[in-house]
Amino acid sequence: MPTVMELYQLLPKTNCKKCGESTCMAFSVALLSRKKKVSECTPILEESFKKQKEKLESLLLPTAGAEETGMIVHPELCTGCGNCVVACPVDVANDPHGAGTGCAPTNDKVIFKVMDGKVVAFNIKECRRFGKNRVLCYACIDPCPTGAIEFV
Amino acid sequence: MVTCTGCALLCEDIEVVLENGGIKESRNACRRGAARFRGCKNRLAPSVDKKQTDIDTAIKKAAEILKNAKSLMLFGWSNSTCEAQAKGIQLAKKLNAAIDDTSSFCQGLLIERVLQKKFRTCSLEDVRNRADVLVYWGSDAQDSQPRHLSRFSVFPRGESRQRGYEEDRLAIAIDVRESNTAKICKGHFYRIPLKGDREFILALMEALVGKVPKYDAKRMLELAGIMKKAEFGVIFAGIGLTYSIKDDIDILVSLADMLPNFHVMPMVGHYNMRGFNEALFKETGFVNRVKFGVKPVHDNKYAVVEALKSKSIDALLITGSDPLSSLPRSILSHLASIPVICIDPCVTLTSKIAAVTIPAAASGLECGGSAVRMDGKVIEISKVVENSYLTDAQILTRLMEGL
Amino acid sequence: MGMDVGKFMKNPEYEIKLTTHRDIFQVEALEYDRFGDEYKKHSAVVVMGKDDMNKFGLKTGDRVRLMNSFGSIVVELRESKREEPGGLAFMVNSPWSNALVSDETGGRGIPEFKNINAKISRTKDEITTIESLIDR
Numbered sequence: 001m002p003t004v005m006e007l008y009q010l011l012p013k014t015n016c017k018k019c020g021e022s023t024c025m026a027f028s029v030a031l032l033s034r035k036k037k038v039s040e041c042t043p044i045l046e047e048s049f050k051k052q053k054e055k056l057e058s059l060l061l062p063t064a065g066a067e068e069t070g071m072i073v074h075p076e077l078c079t080g081c082g083n084c085v086v087a088c089p090v091d092v093a094n095d096p097h098g099a100g101t102g103c104a105p106t107n108d109k110v111i112f113k114v115m116d117g118k119v120v121a122f123n124i125k126e127c128r129r130f131g132k133n134r135v136l137c138y139a140c141i142d143p144c145p146t147g148a149i150e151f152v
Numbered sequence: 153m154v155t156c157t158g159c160a161l162l163c164e165d166i167e168v169v170l171e172n173g174g175i176k177e178s179r180n181a182c183r184r185g186a187a188r189f190r191g192c193k194n195r196l197a198p199s200v201d202k203k204q205t206d207i208d209t210a211i212k213k214a215a216e217i218l219k220n221a222k223s224l225m226l227f228g229w230s231n232s233t234c235e236a237q238a239k240g241i242q243l244a245k246k247l248n249a250a251i252d253d254t255s256s257f258c259q260g261l262l263i264e265r266v267l268q269k270k271f272r273t274c275s276l277e278d279v280r281n282r283a284d285v286l287v288y289w290g291s292d293a294q295d296s297q298p299r300h301l302s303r304f305s306v307f308p309r310g311e312s313r314q315r316g317y318e319e320d321r322l323a324i325a326i327d328v329r330e331s332n333t334a335k336i337c338k339g340h341f342y343r344i345p346l347k348g349d350r351e352f353i354l355a356l357m358e359a360l361v362g363k364v365p366k367y368d369a370k371r372m373l374e375l376a377g378i379m380k381k382a383e384f385g386v387i388f389a390g391i392g393l394t395y396s397i398k399d400d401i402d403i404l405v406s407l408a409d410m411l412p413n414f415h416v417m418p419m420v421g422h423y424n425m426r427g428f429n430e431a432l433f434k435e436t437g438f439v440n441r442v443k444f445g446v447k448p449v450h451d452n453k454y455a456v457v458e459a460l461k462s463k464s465i466d467a468l469l470i471t472g473s474d475p476l477s478s479l480p481r482s483i484l485s486h487l488a489s490i491p492v493i494c495i496d497p498c499v500t501l502t503s504k505i506a507a508v509t510i511p512a513a514a515s516g517l518e519c520g521g522s523a524v525r526m527d528g529k530v531i532e533i534s535k536v537v538e539n540s541y542l543t544d545a546q547i548l549t550r551l552m553e554g555l
Numbered sequence: 556m557g558m559d560v561g562k563f564m565k566n567p568e569y570e571i572k573l574t575t576h577r578d579i580f581q582v583e584a585l586e587y588d589r590f591g592d593e594y595k596k597h598s599a600v601v602v603m604g605k606d607d608m609n610k611f612g613l614k615t616g617d618r619v620r621l622m623n624s625f626g627s628i629v630v631e632l633r634e635s636k637r638e639e640p641g642g643l644a645f646m647v648n649s650p651w652s653n654a655l656v657s658d659e660t661g662g663r664g665i666p667e668f669k670n671i672n673a674k675i676s677r678t679k680d681e682i683t684t685i686e687s688l689i690d691r
Binding site: 158182183184186187188190191192193194256257261292294295296298328329330331343346347391392395396398399421441452453455456457458461474476477478479480481482483499500501504505 | 574576580583586626640643645653658660661663664666669688
């Protein structure tokens, strides 16, 4: 996944506000969380920014296997430790006495479950990165030491 | 729900999907546990002098070796149930043999001090419910006890830790290597040089009494501040720490004495190492390295490493361990010159050179019983699949009958 | 094509310090088959920081001989994925690393599994097999 700074460096940096965001930095954050599309930046559509535009689009290209939230689980990197199962705020809210306390999930409303030693994602639409009120949540990525979960 | 014997966390919340009498898949177990449930590729067959035979012949030959040995050692035990360990200790008593387990070159030094109550310790449930400062010291739990952080320490919500790990808990790693556990501890990873733990402890002690330590003063004072302010702190002492301070292990006791709100928990790998230590401690007052006789004697010469190095034993019975794999090759030459009896579910390096091999049921899969979790809690382990293998305990009983 | 000078020159040896650790992927392989390729792939490896590798003129994928008075093994060299302060190389605890562990225990029963001194040199020899680690 690209960083906000990588995206920002490619923008015109004029803070023209035509995209509806207050600054180009705010627009890059919106790009990263997929609230905005590159084409919503009018200046970048000009010929002189062609290369930057292409680069931005390629950085934001959804990777194969990504769900609508952009979540990809790399089973070959996963150790099955379950840190994401327990740290995910949706899992805690939907299964407070199971996953929330560190135990195996007790219902099917959780996002993460460990199957055969590797994590599998379910109920993707419950993810805080999905839907109208989405937020840029890192709760499953931060506790993963092997980089097995990624959002693209 | 069944119990996982992948490590000494003994996770009791595992679901297994069965198919055709075998395990098709495990759920909730980590990668390590899942591998355990999948089982091994090469099952051990009964053999005498490297020739396959039936189990009765193998047991008979093993009993003969035990009977004829003048200086026998029984070793292994950390991968067996408490019931099997009790039989093992009984057999050692009956034969006036030496008995030692893998803790001898692992966490025995720390477990001994826990059982002697030299350390304040606590249960993993206490950690989940109360701990706010978690110090992983020479311990890469993420790789060795993979669900330690998620089930008990950093990530779960507990009684007085309801707000999640970002607010309620602080995880610290002290290690020579940026392990997977250290990665999670991000801003609180203290990298130390190899064998630098003693220096680090001394500097931390200085910082705790308000002196400016010689070594990395700023961060050391910061760490001391965090540890002093802890409401309920735990030092998870891994073998990285134990090996580094093995010649002066009591320095950790001194450090713990300066931290009234801290608890020490030895991080155990094999699922029932602590079980053996507790059983032998109860019987003899020592956790390992004991020889039975008129009375049990504890001596470093009964450590498996020293016994092999000094070539002082003339037969070795091994239950659920693979010394050829886990010990330095530089001390192993004696193994080739004495009769070795190997009781194990799977083919191991040691079973390849053993005089007698006796296949056993894999505990937690093919037989149940009880085991002691790394914090001392007794956990029931389950038989998951039907099978005809003898358990370690049954094999040891038959050996005793055959004497 | 130039002459393969390396063929005629003894590869230079360097002193290194090794430590060992655990790895969940290696343990997974161990549970299944300790004689298998997967276990060897995770065990017969030494990992070093980039700076140390440059200093010794070694690169990822090189086969290296690790040798001391207790043993000699051939393993694959890989570059650490992490920032390393240097001066220390890493192996996952296994029969390969145990081939290099000292027999000196001070009579106290615990070998220096995590504190190994060895010499490293590039080699064309094959990776040490587990079978050869049982042979004596």
